Amino acid sequence: MASAPVSEDIYLPRTVQTAVKLLIVGHFAVGxxxxxxxxxxxxxxxxxxxxxxxGALVDxxxxxxxxxxxxxxxxxxxxxxxxxxVLYLFGAPGQQRFTQLWKDLAVGALGALVLAxxxxxxxxxEVMGLLEEFGMPYAVAVNDFDNAPSFPDTELREALDLLxxxxxxxxxxxDAGSSTRAVIALVEYLLTRPVQENA
Amino acid sequence: xxxxxxxxxLVRPHVVTGGRAHPTRNTFDVVTVVVATRASFSGLTPEKxxxxxxxxxxxxxxxxxxxxxxxxxxxxxxxxxxxxDSGHISTHAALPRTAHPDLQLLKDVLDGLRARL
Numbered sequence: 001m002a003s004a005p006v007s008e009d010i011y012l013p014r015t016v017q018t019a020v021k022l023l024i025v026g027h028f029a030v031g032x033x034x035x036x037x038x039x040x041x042x043x044x045x046x047x048x049x050x051x052x053x054x055g056a057l058v059d060x061x062x063x064x065x066x067x068x069x070x071x072x073x074x075x076x077x078x079x080x081x082x083x084x085x086v087l088y089l090f091g092a093p094g095q096q097r098f099t100q101l102w103k104d105l106a107v108g109a110l111g112a113l114v115l116a117x118x119x120x121x122x123x124x125x126e127v128m129g130l131l132e133e134f135g136m137p138y139a140v141a142v143n144d145f146d147n148a149p150s151f152p153d154t155e156l157r158e159a160l161d162l163l164x165x166x167x168x169x170x171x172x173x174x175d176a177g178s179s180t181r182a183v184i185a186l187v188e189y190l191l192t193r194p195v196q197e198n199a
Numbered sequence: 200x201x202x203x204x205x206x207x208x209l210v211r212p213h214v215v216t217g218g219r220a221h222p223t224r225n226t227f228d229v230v231t232v233v234v235a236t237r238a239s240f241s242g243l244t245p246e247k248x249x250x251x252x253x254x255x256x257x258x259x260x261x262x263x264x265x266x267x268x269x270x271x272x273x274x275x276x277x278x279x280x281x282x283x284d285s286g287h288i289s290t291h292a293a294l295p296r297t298a299h300p301d302l303q304l305l306k307d308v309l310d311g312l313r314a315r316l
Contacts, residue, residue, distance in 0.1 A: 019230040078260075081311025081312065086232075088230050104229065
């Protein structure tokens with residue numbers, strides 16, 4: 001279980017010129033927090049944002065049932081890619097009722113990585129729908145849970161109704177190399193997209 | 200995974216921001232990098248003083264400032280906006296807000312990620 005070294009220093013290099021962000025999205029308990037924590041060079045941080053509109057439903061969380069507040073927690077991590085460029089990964093909840101939060105996060109985001117669980121593939125549709133609504137390019141990474149069944153890619157693609165060009169990879173959110181490769185698959189895909197203004 | 204209850208600030212967010220829900224400017228993204236530019240904190244409210252004390256150590260993104268201060272991002276943006284107006288902070292690493300980021304930026308991200316493997 002390799003993970004990125006955690007720096008004691010919370011600050012960015014003073015030479016940083018550009019900060020970019022990617023969204024790590026998916027349904028509840030799909031491994032977003034683990035994924036972000038595995039890749040982050042700093043202790044992953046959590047911030048809370050209060051939603052302006054009350055959600056119609058509450059999360060299906062054992063022990064938190066009846067919680068009707070509209071506060072959502074955002075987990076995020078940081079990767080300094082070179083002395084001028086830093087990448088932030090934001091783990092974002094996948095429910096439609098967090099649309100306002102998405103508007104804030106999605107602006108300027110390079111793209112999104114959808115984490116999926118083969119035991120609950122159908123729960124990924126809502127978040128993929130949201131991404132399409134926001135016009136945000138995405139790749140899908142199946143988080144390889146120990147007790148989850150594995151399927152051939154063709155079956156997974158069909159089950160998730162993916163476009164032929166949408167990357168599909170398998171990763172272990174607890175492993176830094178595996179998780180890094182999943183992010184790389186997303187960025188490689190972003191580079192192949194046809195419309196590149198200001199390029 | 201289960202969100203644990205965070206210690207609440209003694210002062211409610213709307214008091215911290217002087218009753219305002221929106222910043223005076225809309226230039227702060229969650230990944231906008233903030234740098235302290237003034238060493239004197241005189242005249243600042245306690246929350247702004249806390250923010251400046253945090254930022255004095257080096258550059259941080261808006262999201263990191265919010266997390267370290269246990270403030271919602273929206274409240275943090277209001278405070279930062281005031282501090283920007285009063286010359287206490289500057290921002291850089293402004294996020295490209297184009298729908299399609301330029302190729303060189305994506306290539307730099309890719310190179311940085313590959314170097315970590």
